[in-house]
Amino acid sequence: MPGLRREDVAHVAKLARLTMSEAELDKFTEQLGQVLEHASDMNALDLEGVVPTAHPFGLINVVRDDERRPCLDHDVVIAMAPDAEDGRFAVPRILGEAP
């Protein structure tokens, strides 16, 4: 497996919506590299044909009856928002300026 590079860390930070300083990029490249290095002991294993486990008891899906139930009050939920407008969550602009 290739070693973790600084540009990989910068790319991952972008995916994770985190801003990293130059010093943080250096530190994380080293520290994450160490964890991945430790994890490389798994590569020595022959895992051909082993079924992956995503859930300890193999639950597939759980659905409830399709009926109306009480839920949180709309005003209560909107009141928690950092910014709201007309009973809806408000955020800064998502797309480029309108022409």
Place this chain on the structure above:
Amino acid sequence: MKSVRQVALDVQRGDTSALSVLEESLAHIRARNDELNVFLYVDEDGARATANAVDERVARGEDAGTLAGVPVALKDNLCQRDIPTTCSSKILEGWRPPYNATVVERLLLAGAVPVGKTNLDEFAMGSSTENSAFGPTKNPLDTSRVPGGSSGGSAAAVAADMTPLALGSDTGGSIRQPAALCGLIGVKPTYGLVSRYGLVAFASSLDQIGPLTKTVTDAAMALEAIAGHDPFDSTSLPEPSPSLVAHVEDGVAGKRIGVVRELIDGADEEVVASVERAVEVLKEAGATIVELSVPEFRLGLSAYYLIAPAEASSNLARFDGVRYGLRVNGDDVTAMMEATRTAGFGEEVKRRIMLGTYALSAGYYDAYYGQALKVRTLTIDAFRRAYREADLLLGATTPSVAFEFGSKTADPMAMYLSDVFTIPSNLSGEPAISIPFGTGEAGLPIGVQLLGPGRSEGQLFAGARVLEIADGRS
């Protein structure tokens, strides 16, 4: 403070009031909270109202519940309505949840009195409580040392006699490790036994809520109260929850107990000595001892430190400054989200999000995350083989007694390695319990661990009880 069992008995009988028990608890909190930094929030008024309601039930001759009047500390990643819930993170500072976690509802139904919210490693990521945005919690037994983590505040609350019961969450050992470091019983129940509705998610395929107490019976009483199916948590086991208190005195006669080399190797000599003495005690109590080697447990750490961060990176994507919690403004929505997350998350949380995002990213998914999921299967298969030869497994909970502040913070891998004995049970979803057994360096407690197959909590409590009696703590 009196034990959970004694408080409940006294309050049910009217020998004491829930309110006077609560006032004792609050006095203990006031006496040491500034020094130890255990509680991030104490809900004095709300707790008094709850205690009063319990006393009124008793006065009316009604059933006041199995935990009548028991003050309980809640790890601050559990939602309690209108009570600040921070996960020890600046990103949730000031947020008050609009609903109760199911465990909080069940505690209230059982007559318990929630008194406040305890410190943790931010979003439960850590093994020392040093990762809290609100400062570390100190170990009440030696304030130069960590209480463990991530449920370090909950462990310290019970160890400092502030409450006889606390709830924590355990994703890779976060209940059992602080229990060991603070000299307490700590239980990681079977995955699905306790509803996680209202627990802020860290790694959803691993997280479980459980109790920290001073006695085995107290732990069984608490777990019995919070266990059971909950339609609000789709991973909740559908079967009715078993009686647990009834099995505490069952003993271990005729049980096969497997001593697992990989759950001992690498531990300090004094820890190994405690496990060896536990083996003798269990043998004396009629158990058959089987020596086992389960090499797959060693690989568990590698798998865990990819699976847990991968799930965390996904779960923590919701903290984006849009619907609740912190927002730091930016020119557009992406800039706002980046600024919010960069300012709101601490270093360890960022490290895990980065690790998880990397393990899930295109080109690396199969090599890291996919591989880790297969190793998880190997771990589960290894447990299954071990349980053909033994009914329960025994090992250490942690490699050492409580360590000093700052001794592992510079080296994340060293901190991660302190979870090596607790992680296998999270990967398999099976229960495990840490029991204080003997002391080591500077008189600090040592924890030994009993592990069992799914839903074997009754047997684990019975085994733990044998060790508790032998350790001179009736």
